[in-house]
Amino acid sequence: MREIFEKALKNKKNSADYIEIRAEKKEATTIHFQGEKLEKINCSQQAGGNVRALVKGGWGFVSFNQFDDLEEKVREAIEVASLIGKEESKLAIISPVVEIINRELDKDFRQISLREKKKLMENYNNIIMKSNPLIQSSNVIYTDRFSTIYFANSEGSYIEQEKPFLSARFTAIAREGDNVQLASESVGTTKGFVIMEKISTKAQRAAFRAVNLLKAQPVEGGEYTVILDQTLGGVFIHEAFGHLSEADFLYEDERMSGLMKLGKKFGSPKLNVVDDGSVPDLLGSAKYDDEGVRTKKNYLIKEGILTGRLHSRETAAKMGEEPTGNARALNYRFKPIVRMTNTYIENGDTPLKDLLSGIKKGIYAKDCYGGMTTFETFTFSAGEGFMIRDGEITDPVKDVVLSGNLFTTLLNIEGVGNDLKMIESGGGCGKAAQNPLPVSWGSPHLRLKKVVVGGR
Helix, strand or coil: CHHHHHHHHHCCHHHCCEEEEEEEEEEEEEEEEECCEEEEEEEEEEEEEEEEEEECCEEEEEEECCCCCHHHHHHHHHHHHHHHCCCCCCCCCCCCCEEEECCCCCCCHHHCCHHHHHHHHHHHHHHHHCCCCCEEEEEEEEEEEEEEEEEEECCCCEEEEEEEEEEEEEEEEEEECCEEEEEEEEEEECCCCHHHHHCHHHHHHHHHHHHHHHHCEECCCEEEEEEECHHHHHHHHHHHHHHHHEHHHHCCCHHHHHHCCCCCECCCCCCCEEEECCCCCCCCCCCECCCCCECCEEEEEECCEECCCECCHHHHHHHCCCCCCCEECCCCCCCCEECCCEEEECCCCECHHHHHCCCCEEEEEECCCEEEEECCEEEEECCEEEEEECCEEEEEEECCEEEEEHHHHHHCEEEEECCCEEECCCCCEEECCEEEECCEEEECCEEEEEEEEECC
């Protein structure tokens, strides 16, 4: 592949300020059970790529499925860019890289038959369906894929990266009269098939939670001190804060650029927020991003102060900062844009029992059922909720919806736990029609004061 790419780039280097070619070869499996019915099962193989060219600040993008006549695709991308470009091209400078990154799997899922995978997922589906008479239906969705990404640019970089991905999601639907509740458990991994053989407890827990929610009373709306578990804390920092740290959004919005001004206080000295695509084996990890930039640990908030943001090479140049390794594309049909990788709040030093201490009446919010953000405002629905009474987690409640202003809420974090957990749900992140992009998020338990909780 390297020779094909370099030949296509060789004669066109002087026709554009920058050119890159990215290609992907992928094989994938999907299995979906709904209730007792096998809804979908398939295997597929795909291959394709794209060319991006930069001319006078304008980008040309051409995708393809056939690798012959690649020089013509480069020419087309340059021509498109030439029609758009009207100003100076800006890209942060990086050193050329030549590297091939292979992945070792604990158990190669490509060597496991479709029949075996189907039988395993059917077993998990039966666990849900037969767990309790109140379980009405289920959804079990399994996905695996193995991608090899090829990248070359006019600056002399050539990178090959293998990217495995597996996920399973179990949803249980319980019903008692008109009361219908559902609960989900999921897992994602890049390590191989071994974990998929050991998740019967997740199927059991999805069913247990759904049935348990039938007994929960609606929460009484009001303002509470709230404890977020690691999942909801991670979703909060990813959705409500992480997207605001993506520089392609920031430099185009004057008001948000002012709100997200580096050096501004965002919380107590206990609060540290990181995005790190270099952590081995996490869902959002890769040695290089989709522009050939080495991934690294990026502090977004350090000791309560806003210290960084996430960049592509273009946004870094335009804002006079360093690239961070956060240019990512869902697949070869899309151009790289600024995306999170593995975003989390670092550990504090407070055990959960001490976070609970002193709360006369509060909410313990776990997992995440859904949510939305609009600039700095957010709304999240907890997957599970429990009342906190006199420092103890007590009776279950449902319909726990948390809402507020991001900047106020960050300042209202009054306790950071010491039990950081990285969440690999396999669900992924969405932005600009590129969904679901694999990411991880995480947090220790968090204690927040003055949180508005919607309810009865």
